[in-house]
Amino acid sequence: MVTLAQVARHAGVSPSTVSYVISGKRSISQETRLRVERSIAELGYHPHAGARALASNRSNVIALMIPLRTDMFVPVMMEIAIAITTTARRYGHDVLLLTSEEGPSAVKRIAASGLADAVILMDVELEDERIPLLRQTGAAAALIGLPADPSGLTCVDLDFEATGALAADHLADLGHREVALIGAAESVYRRHTGFAERTLAGFRQQAAARGLSHLHRPCGAGHEAASGTISRILQERPHTTGFVVQNEAALPHLLGQLRQSGRAVPEDVSVVAICPDEVALHSAPQLTSVSIPAQEMGRRAVELLMAQAGGEDTSGLTLLRPTLTMRESSGPAAAAP
Amino acid sequence: MVTLAQVARHAGVSPSTVSYVISGKRSISQETRLRVERSIAELGYHPHAGARALASNRSNVIALMIPLRTDMFVPVMMEIAIAITTTARRYGHDVLLLTSEEGPSAVKRIAASGLADAVILMDVELEDERIPLLRQTGAAAALIGLPADPSGLTCVDLDFEATGALAADHLADLGHREVALIGAAESVYRRHTGFAERTLAGFRQQAAARGLSHLHRPCGAGHEAASGTISRILQERPHTTGFVVQNEAALPHLLGQLRQSGRAVPEDVSVVAICPDEVALHSAPQLTSVSIPAQEMGRRAVELLMAQAGGEDTSGLTLLRPTLTMRESSGPAAAAP
DNA sequence: AGACATTGTCGAAGCGCTTCACCAGGGGCG
């Protein structure tokens, strides 16, 4: 293993000089810097992470807590995780993966052991158990999602209220009068995950404002759940012509079921999905959708953490503006028969 | 921050004693052990990870390299990643997430910096760039997937040859004579990812052995690709009655397309999927499938790494036996008209 | 009873790095 001392000897300088070349915390003459950098490259030196963490009291690691749940859309989680990792690398940080299996105490362990110097929480619930611990340990943190009381916390999320409203507006603009929101699994609502409730709130409010008669139904994953939900809605409100779907796992089944019930998309009914663009593009017909900016959410979370490390106060909400892309699944409401 | 020295003072022993209590590397009297353990709990002590890594030259971290690609089935990756993380925790280890964006040199960086003391590689290609580096640095490693030359490496994977054969056998047993394998995206084959080619080989060989006329087509994600693939197969070989599908992303679209072409499942055609049980159960009809034991793959990889750390030679292939579960999507071949 | 293991504890060295305090050598300034 190559150490800093060896690099120093090789370059004919003192260890501290090498350290300062690497960290850039002191001005170094052009000449010595180059000499040192050449030695580093030549010897293939990489600083020892542990030693660095010990001496500097910072580990350059971000801990990422992901949920174990399966009722969330996994690819979105993954996309966020990957965006976090690549952004972190850009700042010279690595990412430690924590699952919620270990329980909320993982927060304490990580903070106390100095394994990471910041935490990103995904899939935040309204009353999340981890948040009191976070406040107590005073660890640097960013949340993806909104808890009930976000005061003093750094939060990043899509503006789901605006998302629900945007979808309702789109359908209203197209002349639809009866609309339905097909949401996430019931367990998600029971858990009081913020995004689902916020979407619903935004949707309801805007639908009411636009004079739409509206309906909301949760929907589990899988064919059974999806077709059951659709047929119950159609039975209850046969004149529903606008659907907003916030449930990627059920999407193909919902479309299939609509087709089977004799409704053509978009001629008879319109569908607006809340999903990643990729999913919208891979459906048939391609879906009008409000996209979930997974990459940006991950990137922003890391950037906020880095600003926080630099002493900035980053607390507050960063709500990303939703954008709706019209594709083939929505169109003017059919004239009443 | 609580240090080991503080614990020692609190318990009235020397720091080394506390260390030995924690590591268990020396015998300690019942009495002192209890006293120390109480102090640890009382003070809420957690060893500093960096200091520990520096002194012991082991970080208790496993690096997990996951691919950035989107043509693999993401939920399976995630399931493996989660299984790895929870198993690692059981051994007192944490998991560092690396994406392939950083390139193969990430392997070198991690090994040299002592950030992790073992690496798990996912999505291994037949001629993987990371493998030479792995051999060169001599880092402890486990691969999920098989490279072309696995000699000296510790590999874990589903036995995909047996998987292909098993699916062919199942269809043959049911009396089907013309079968087709609908595989992963073409890019996966072009990249020479082992699992796709091995499934194909096993399928071909067993189909030939059982006297089946067989066909293979890659298939991209999304509706377009799926329905195109199906209709081309049906056009080319209209009497195909058995389908093996190794492409989760295309699965719902394929089923839809079959229905649309007037083929009932399982009355007219049988479908065997190679996918996680969850996907098979959420389809309609529920799919006969060979499951992908994602959890076990992750678990085994970690266990092998731990054995390796204990000095065992774990090199060689660990191929998990595939199991086929018959559900609603396969049945006896229809008698020829 | 003496020699010899065994057991439980301690002290100190040192892992590789950062960072503080210090110093030498030039300017620029009044």
Add this chain to the structure above:
DNA sequence: CGCCCCTGGTGAAGCGCTTCGACAATGTCT
């Protein structure tokens, strides 16, 4: 000209832990 203040470099302390060797205090065997 003397002063101070930059700039670029060094030395050494110390971060919190592991681990080796030393050493009492026991027990065990002839």
